[in-house]
Amino acid sequence: MPSPAAPGPRNLLTDRPELYEARFPDPGRLAARWTEDVLRRHGAGPRVLDLGCGTGRDAAHLHAAGRTVTGADVSEAMLAYARAHHPGPRHVHADLRGFDLGQGEFDAVTCLDSALLYCHTNEQLDAFLASCRRALSPGGLLVAEMRNGAYFLGRTDLLEAPKVAGFAWGGTTYRSTTTLTVDRTAQLLRRTRRWTADDGSAPVEQHSAWRLVFPQELRHLLASHGFDVLELHDGPGPRTDPPWSEDGPPPGRATDADRLHLVARHPGPTTP
Incomplete structure (x- = not known):
């Protein structure tokens, strides 16, 4: 959100x-x-x-x-x-x-x-x-x-650096920067994703999570x-x-x- x-x-x-x-x-x-x-x-x-x-x-x-x-x-x-x-x-x-x-x-x-x-x-x-x-x-x-x-037991390749992606739709280019972190206490994979667009709209930061x-x-x-x-x-x-x-x-x-x-x-x- x-x-x-x-x-x-x-x-x-x-x-x-x-x-x-x-x-x-x-x-x-x-x-x-x-x-x-x-x-x-x-x-x-x-x-x-x-x-x-x-x-x-x-x-x-x-x-x-x-x-x-x-x-x-x-x-x-x-x-x-x-x-x-x-x-x-x-x-x-x-x-x-x-x-x-x-x-x-x-x-x-x-x-x-x-x-x-x-x-x-x-x-x-x-x-x-x-x-x-x-x-x-x-x-x-x-x-x-x-x-x-189980993939995250000892592996950090998906956690080491933010992932940047982009796509175009309706004449606007959208770009996202996604960071994953492991919350071991809650046993959750947490995701923070920040969206920007070249249409002048304000950036949007969203937070979600998956149960591990x-x-x-x-x-x-x-x-x-x-x-x-x-x-x-x-x-x-x-x-x-x-x-x-x-x-x-x-x-x-x-x-x-x-x-x-x-x-x-x-x-x-x-x-x-």
Whole structure:
């Protein structure tokens, strides 16, 4: 969020989704293709809830693949943009840190691009998993893609220097300087991003954070909510190097690199 002295949007990219898509173009819909591949490999049914759907690109791709998709996000600006620019799915307002969209209404819940890690506390992670279990039908899948907390054990390459990036949209050039720091006490990866633009607008400084979740910690959390882990690996995936492809290698078993990919199944009630 901007500091009190920096007037402007609450979050430059979230409040202006057209800028988000300009900054993070995905013409090949790589994340959605990876997700569809996971759903097919594990035999998921057609009803999908895309949590943290953002601008709606991935949800629309899954809809075009023949699935019945609900996109959910906490940002009304993102939801309005998704309805206007990526129609097909149903779009609803929901906070992934605790939501109720019905009992057993979905065959799969997807949560991409580290959205799960906006659950900063143990209570929020528990609420997320309890909400997902309630939303899933027996045998339903939870599919997530996120940063890997284990990557930051002894590594500082992403923390050593600010990252500078820029893009142009609508005749204006935007530049960002991003700094990452690890808050070990809160187990958070904190991000400070300062935006400038050549249109004369005031700079905007934003602060956000992701929970650093470790693979074995994640396994324990999932087991405590009754999920069976089918896949947990660091690649290949939509944001790995090299990225996932339809004809590439199968999922690995290591959990060492900077992304983490999860597939878990809700087994349903046990029978005596």
